[in-house]
Structures are given as structure tokens and as C-alpha cells.
Amino acid sequence: MYRLYGGLGSPYSLKVRAVLRYRRLPHIWIAANDPTTMGRLFAQVRAPVIPVLEFPDGTVMNDSTPLVAELERRHAERSVVPDDEAQAFAAFLLEDMADEWGTKAMFHHRWNLDRDQIQMGRWLAFDRFRGQGRERIETFGQTFRERQTGRMALVGCTPQNAPVIEASTERAFDLLDVMATDEGYLFGSRPSLADFAWFGQFSQLATDPTPHDLMLARAPYLMRWIAGLDDVSGVEGEWREEPTAAMLGLLELAAEVYLPFLLANAQAAGRGEETFSVELMGRPYSQGVFKYQVRCLAQLREAYTGLSDAAKTRVDGWLPAAACAALAG
Structure with missing residues (x-):
């Protein structure tokens, strides 16, 4: 039995819980509100953040991306990674964008x-x-x-950056709202790790007052899709051979916003700077350097350079040249 310690207000907690439910892995959901228990768990991980997953063998992990990857390693059934190598990379990139850029919309x-x-x-x-x-x-x-x-400027949520954050969020709303009615999920008729990552972030927007109103008016089917994805243990489906319009649209958004953001952050970190500025969607964007997101770019580059020639050719066809160059390093 897995034991997942998390919170309803944590997008990453709901992401991991939804993956566990979809994969039909026996688990208990526990609110992370007991200081003694959480102190014991946090002592076993690098950063004291939720969700924390306690495995049946006693292993304790947090950070949703490696958690999902470890579940993939341990369980073959009902994988959330597409079988196609190129689409698997796309799912990894879109998951990363949801976790690291989509969270700005929530915050x-x-x-x-x-x-x-x-x-x-x-x-x-x-x-x-x-x-x-x-x-x-x-x-x-x-x-x-x-x-x-008081932390808003630290994570880039400033009045100057608000237009970029809001515009990119509304673009994602539009893409996923059409996907919900016309395509089902990002990679076929079954959910991927990227679907669960966007679900996690947008589950919060569907709850909080102002973004709830925005989503209801602009993307009502996305709102209902989010409600359903919380538990898709009964969903059976297939990976689609050809890319969906939503997948391609989100990759375009990643090329326009997320990869330039990661690249500017990494370059500033390499120069030893504390802040960076970059133009995104034709608008200025600036924030403090995040070392964790330097690692995100490094991991994406490692995954991209490790693709077979055939898979890389497909990915290069989905992304503009500048994005491919950023991934190639």
C-alpha cells in the first residue's frame, strides 16, 4: 500500500494522486497536516515539500516528476508515458512546462x-x-x-510579468478546451504524464475564485475535463500514432515561452547573475534566477540528445529551429 501525503491546495499532490488512481495502485491519501509525521518524512528527503510518497517497501520520495518516473520503473501496467519515443519526449517537455511555468499561473x-x-x-x-x-x-x-x-516577486509573479503569465495561460486554456471535446487527451484516448501535470496546475485555477470565473467563461469543457481527470481509474484507451492538435499547440507555446525562459535563466546562472530578463510573447519578463530550473533545462537537453535519429527528426518537425537549438545546447 502506497501512502501519499499531500494537500488539496497543492497542484503536485493532486497530480500524483491522479496518477496513482489511474494506474490502479493501492494507496492511502493522507492530509499533510501532522507536524510529527511530516517532520519524520521531510527528514528523509532533500527538500521539505509535498507531496511525499511512502512506498510499500518504506522508500520515501517527493518531487512529482521523479515520483512518476519511479512508478513507471516499478509498474509496467497502465503507463503514463507514450510508447512512441518522440511523443514520450514531448510528454516529458509538456509535463516540465506545466510544473515549472504553469505553476506561475496558479501562484x-x-x-x-x-x-x-x-x-x-x-x-x-x-x-x-x-x-x-x-x-x-x-x-x-x-x-x-x-x-x-511576499514571495510573488521571487517566483516571477509581478505586475510587469502578469501580461505574459495571463496570455500564456489563456492560450493553454483555449488549446485544452478544444482538446477536451475533440481529442480526449494530449496523446490519444488515454492520459499521459503531461495531462496529469496540466491537470494538477489547472485543478487549482478551477477552484480559486478569479481563475475559476475565467475558466468557466473561456474554457468550460476544460473545467469539466479537470473534474473528470481527478479519477480516471476506469479509463481504457490507446496512444494515438499522429500528434494531436493540442500537443502541437502546447509545443508551440513551449517554444515561444517556456524554452526561452529556461535558456535565459540558465545563461544568467552561468554568468553568476541573480536576476534575468527576456522577451516572451513580445512582452518583457524578468525574475530571479532559479537553480532548480537550470537543472530542468539540463534534463530536457539530456533527453533530447539521447533520442534516436528518427525520433529527433520527428521532434524537430514539431518545434521551430530556435527551440531545437536551445534543446541541443
């Missing part, structure tokens, strides 16, 4: 406006202190709100 909308700050601060506090009194919940909710709004 921006959750902590930008008062209505979202107040509700989500209180709800996240409730998840931790439910049953311990309204005063304690709302006091911690205000403290947590202040802490999170």
Missing part, C-alpha cells in the same frame, strides 16, 4: 487579488487546522496570505 491568480488571497489563505489554513477553531484558522490564513504575497 499569480491565487495571490494577486484580495478576493483570492482571502479565500485561499483561509482554505489552506483550514486544510491544516480543521476542527481547531475558526479563530486559529483565520489567524493562520492571514499569516500565510502575507507570506505568500
